[in-house]
Amino acid sequence: MLRYLTLMALFAALLIGSVAVAAHAVGAPPAPPGWEIATRGLAPEPPGHVLLGPISAAGRKAWDCWPQLEAESATLDPVFQGQPAGESPRP
Amino acid sequence: MKAVALMLVFAALATVPARAQYGRETPPPTSQRGDGLDLGRQAQTRRAFEEINQGFALYQRNDLAGAEAKFRSAVARDPDEPQGSTAYYDVGLVLARTARYDEAARAFDSALGRDPGILPAWLGLVYVDLQRGKLVEAQRDARAMRASAPASALARYEEGYAALRAGEYDLAASAFAALLPGNGNVASVRYNLGLALLRAGRLDDARVEAQHAIALAPSYAKGYFLLGSIALRAGNRSSAAQAYAKARTLTSDPSMRLLCDDVLGQLGAR
Numbered sequence: 001m002l003r004y005l006t007l008m009a010l011f012a013a014l015l016i017g018s019v020a021v022a023a024h025a026v027g028a029p030p031a032p033p034g035w036e037i038a039t040r041g042l043a044p045e046p047p048g049h050v051l052l053g054p055i056s057a058a059g060r061k062a063w064d065c066w067p068q069l070e071a072e073s074a075t076l077d078p079v080f081q082g083q084p085a086g087e088s089p090r091p
Numbered sequence: 092m093k094a095v096a097l098m099l100v101f102a103a104l105a106t107v108p109a110r111a112q113y114g115r116e117t118p119p120p121t122s123q124r125g126d127g128l129d130l131g132r133q134a135q136t137r138r139a140f141e142e143i144n145q146g147f148a149l150y151q152r153n154d155l156a157g158a159e160a161k162f163r164s165a166v167a168r169d170p171d172e173p174q175g176s177t178a179y180y181d182v183g184l185v186l187a188r189t190a191r192y193d194e195a196a197r198a199f200d201s202a203l204g205r206d207p208g209i210l211p212a213w214l215g216l217v218y219v220d221l222q223r224g225k226l227v228e229a230q231r232d233a234r235a236m237r238a239s240a241p242a243s244a245l246a247r248y249e250e251g252y253a254a255l256r257a258g259e260y261d262l263a264a265s266a267f268a269a270l271l272p273g274n275g276n277v278a279s280v281r282y283n284l285g286l287a288l289l290r291a292g293r294l295d296d297a298r299v300e301a302q303h304a305i306a307l308a309p310s311y312a313k314g315y316f317l318l319g320s321i322a323l324r325a326g327n328r329s330s331a332a333q334a335y336a337k338a339r340t341l342t343s344d345p346s347m348r349l350l351c352d353d354v355l356g357q358l359g360a361r
Contacts, residue, residue, distance in 0.1 A: 032323055032324065032328075033358070034353070034357030035323060035324065037350060037354050040350060041313075041316050041320075041347055041350040041351075041354075042290075042316070042320055044256060044283050045282050045283055047248045047249060047252060048279075049245065050214075050218045051184060051188065051215055051218055052214060053150075054146070054150045054158070054180075054184055055177050055180060055209075056147040056177075057139070057140040057141070057147075058144075067210075068209070070211075070245065071213075071240060071243055072210060072240055072242070073244060074242045074243070074244050074273060075274055076244045076270075076274050076280070
C-alpha cells in the first residue's frame with residue numbers, strides 16, 4: 001500500500017512539473033532577433049552620487065554636514081543648489 | 092505659589108539640551124577635569140579632531156594619499172564619537188575612491204558599528220558591494236540605509252539600483268515607483284523604472300516611463316535605446332528601428348553606437 005502511494009505521489013509530481021514547463025514554454029514568446037544584443041545596452045543608471053564627500057571633524061553637527069544632508073534629502077536634487085559633489089557648503 | 096510654579100517651569104526649560112543645529116561650527120573637544128586616563132583620552136580625541144580636519148583639507152585639494160595618512164592616524168587614536176565613526180568613514184571613502192574595495196567595506200562597517208546613523212557610510216558600503224559584485228549584500232545594505240533614513244531619496248534609489256543589478260525586477264520597479272512623488276522629473280528615475288518594468292514583462296507601463304525619460308531629457312540616448320528595446324520586445328520592429336537609429340545619432344559612446352548598429356543590422360534596417 002505504501003509503495004503504491006509513493007508511486008502515485010511521484011507520478012502526480014511529475015505530471016504537475018510537466019504541465020508547468022509546458023505552460024511556461026507556451027506563455028513566454030521567443031526572443032525576437034536582435035534582443036540578445038539589445039540586452040547588453042540595457043544598463044541601469046547609477047545614482048548621481050555613488051559616493052559622497054568627506055566629513056570634517058565638526059561634520060554632522062555643523063556646516064561641514066553636506067554628505068549627511070545629501071543622504072537625508074527627500075529629493076535627488078542637490079541639497080545646496082549649485083554645490084559641486086563632494087564639497088561642503090559654506091555659510 | 093504661582094511664582095514657585097513659574098520658577099519650576101523655567102528650571103525645567105533650562106535643563107532641556109539645545110538641539111544641535113546646522114550652520115554653527117562645533118568647536119574641538121576641550122579639556123575637562125577628570126582623572127589622568129580621561130585627560131589622556133580627551134587629548135587623543137582632540138588630536139584626532141585636528142587630523143580629521145587636516146585630512147579633509149587635503150582631500151579637498153585632491154591629495155588622497157595625504158588625506159588617507161591623516162585619517163588613518165585619527166582612526167589609530169580611537170577617538171570618541173562622533174569623531175570615531177567620522178574617521179573610519181573618511182578612510183573608507185579614500186579607499187573606495189582608490190578601488191581598494193575590501194578594505195573600504197571594512198572601514199565603512201567600522202564607521203557604522205560606531206554610529207549606524209552615518210548615512211554616507213551606508214552609501215559607500217552599497218557602492219563597494221556593487222563594485223565587488225556582491226549583489227545580495229548590496230541589496231541588504233541598501234535596505235539598511237533606507238531603514239536608517241526612510242525619507243531619503245538616495246536610499247530608495249540605491250535600493251532600486253541594487254535590486255535592478257541583482258535581477259530583482261519587481262522589487263526594483265517598486266523602489267523607483269516610490270520615488271515618483273517628488274522625483275518624477277528625474278530622467279534616470281523614469282529610465283530605471285522603465286527598465287525594471289521591461290525586464291518584468293510589463294511592456295505598456297515600461298513604454299510610458301521610457302517616454303517620460305525622453306520628454307525630460309530629449310538628448311538622452313539610453314532613453315531611446317530603452318524605448319527601442321521595449322518596441323523590439325513587443326514585436327514592433329519599425330518603431331524599434333526608429334528608436335535605435337535615434338539613440339545612435341545621439342550617443343557619444345562608441346560601444347553604444349556599435350550596439351545600435353548590430354541591433355539595426357538584425358532588424359534589417361542597415
